[in-house]
Amino acid sequence: MARKIKIPNERLKRFAREEQRRKKDIRNKRKYYLIVCEGEATEPNYFEGLKQDLPNGVLTAYQIDIAGTGRNTQSLVDEALRLQTVYEKNTTRKIDRLWVVFDKDSFTPQDFNGAIQRCHNSDVGCAWSNEAFELWYLLHFQYYENAISRRRYKEMIENHLKPILGNEFRYEKNSxxxxxxxxxYGSLDNAIRNAKRLAERFDGRQDYANHNPCTMVYRLIEELTTLTIKD
Structure with a gap:
């Protein structure tokens, strides 16, 4: 029977202290992302799935918090800036990147355009969609160029997935x-490529409420999926 090697208690304590300091140093060096979403479940659920699918080590180097607020357009930007202040005060750490995620839906052009412009002026990342976030889902399967009412997204998503999952499949918004x-069953690369192609149609125009269909969600996706441990 092998003889157990007894490690002096003081050495164990020193190891514990060093390990605690090491973990604290890693936490302090982490870059901090805060993603504030209009929806309380749909968008946060999607981004949580993406977050957990990032390469090993990324979530050690980056802290990514996702908040669903139930706010929209201008009020969402207000809430995002408020949350940034609260987070930084409570954690004494700077938020390195703040993003908001919201839709055009039935909000006025003035509110929608104004919220986007405020983000641009405040260096806040803005992953807006016209008309709804579900456009990002559809672009995983196909390029769409004609204006789409948000009432049609559910049916169109089901049409893509029913041939694969069966006619019983129903799209649930908060899934x-x-x-x-x-x-x-879709393609993230295709979604990014299709979203960029849509954005190019409106390049240089600031009448965002008229950019239908269009989504800037791809910008946030690209930023998250290209995070590296070295950064």
């Missing part, structure tokens, strides 16, 4: 499974 379903 926790959409990221996984899109990853399995």
């Amino acid at each position: 926790e499974q959409m990221y996984a379903l899109l990853k399995e």
